[in-house]
Amino acid sequence: MSESKAMILGAAGLRLGADEIAFYREHRPWGFILFARNIAEAGQVRDLVAAMRDSVGRPDAPVLVDQEGGRVQRLRPPLAADYPPAAALGALYRADAELGLRAAWLMSRLHAFDLARLGISADCLPVLDVRQPGTHDVIGNRSYGEDAAAVAALGRAAADGLVAGGILPVMKHVPGHGRATADSHRELPRVAAALAALRACDFVPFRALADLPMAMTAHLVYEAVDAARPATVSPRVIADIVRGEIGFDGLLMSDDLSMHALSGDFGERAAAVLAAGCDVVLHCNGVMQEMRAVAEAVAPLAGAALARAERALAFRRACDATAEDAARAEFARCVAAAA
Numbered sequence: 001m002s003e004s005k006a007m008i009l010g011a012a013g014l015r016l017g018a019d020e021i022a023f024y025r026e027h028r029p030w031g032f033i034l035f036a037r038n039i040a041e042a043g044q045v046r047d048l049v050a051a052m053r054d055s056v057g058r059p060d061a062p063v064l065v066d067q068e069g070g071r072v073q074r075l076r077p078p079l080a081a082d083y084p085p086a087a088a089l090g091a092l093y094r095a096d097a098e099l100g101l102r103a104a105w106l107m108s109r110l111h112a113f114d115l116a117r118l119g120i121s122a123d124c125l126p127v128l129d130v131r132q133p134g135t136h137d138v139i140g141n142r143s144y145g146e147d148a149a150a151v152a153a154l155g156r157a158a159a160d161g162l163v164a165g166g167i168l169p170v171m172k173h174v175p176g177h178g179r180a181t182a183d184s185h186r187e188l189p190r191v192a193a194a195l196a197a198l199r200a201c202d203f204v205p206f207r208a209l210a211d212l213p214m215a216m217t218a219h220l221v222y223e224a225v226d227a228a229r230p231a232t233v234s235p236r237v238i239a240d241i242v243r244g245e246i247g248f249d250g251l252l253m254s255d256d257l258s259m260h261a262l263s264g265d266f267g268e269r270a271a272a273v274l275a276a277g278c279d280v281v282l283h284c285n286g287v288m289q290e291m292r293a294v295a296e297a298v299a300p301l302a303g304a305a306l307a308r309a310e311r312a313l314a315f316r317r318a319c320d321a322t323a324e325d326a327a328r329a330e331f332a333r334c335v336a337a338a339a
Contacts (some may be wrong), residue, residue, distance in 0.1 A: 012286035024055035031062035049119035090145035103334035104157035105230035112165020122168035126155035128205035148204035173218035175203030219261035238277035266293035279305035
């Protein structure tokens with residue numbers, strides 16, 4: 001672990017090329033992330049995950065995926081069911097809070113069944129962004145809703161369902177992406193809300209779940225905290241808000257470095273992320289030239305970041321005794337109740 005560099009990387013395709021294997025062996029990323037381009041069928045995914053871990057010589061190297069449900073779901077039938085978006089769980093919660101929480105737990109427990117059988121060990125879920133009226137759809141129905149307390153409650157249920165199935169949850173996008181009026185994949189959003197409004201709403205779910213092992217940052221400017229820099233590269237946002245007010249002391253990873261909300265070349269972006277106080281940089285697209293620039297700018301995990309990485313891996317639990325068929329049937333009943 002101490003030799004692992006502070007980065008999580010993607011891969012270009014369905015299997016690793018010789019250049020990728022050599023690169024990972026040389027630079028030893030702490031973990032990996034999968035996208036739809038990496039996923040065809042079960043045996044292929046298992047082989048790819050195993051090859052990733054073999055390339056860094058660590059059978060516990062985390063392999064992440066964005067498996068939320070709705071439009072952000074990398075595994076599709078027949079590898080996984082088409083799950084509803086978070087907003088559907090939020091609607092169910094508003095109609096029947098107990099049923100909504102049970103559905104959120106069950107859906108995550110089903111994600112865990114789907115991921116664990118492929119060797120994937122972490123899910124970038126729950127999405128704790130509180131949706132706001134008139135904002136960009138980049139979050140949209142990926143959010144549980146507009147009520148911060150409900151988002152926190154449903155997020156906790158979702159995280160607990162993953163943990164029960166032996167999967168690490170990664171909450172996102174700290175300290176809150178729900179007010180963005182632009183897509184951070186394409187441009188830099190700016191949030192003009194007063195700090196009091198952010199404290200009363202956006203930060204609330206993250207404070208409530210600050211005990212989770214991992215979190216992903218938001219690429220947007222909070223003008224009330226740091227008008228010059230996106231949260232991901234803002235020492236003020238990381239120290240004062242994420243570590244301070246929210247109280248998160250788990251492993252903090254950036255959102256994807258290749259998103260257009262960030263500026264500078266890839267080495268500069270990676271260096272800025274770590275200088276701001278993030279523990280790990282995330283680079284997703286598998287483009288070798290970009291990954292090389294990131295790797296040259298990133299040092300091995302050490303100090304507090306290494307301790308957080310070790311705590312995150314230790315957070316994984318043995319799976320509970322939930323029966324998959326029974327869980328799927330119960331979840332279907334929950335969804336039917338909302339119809």
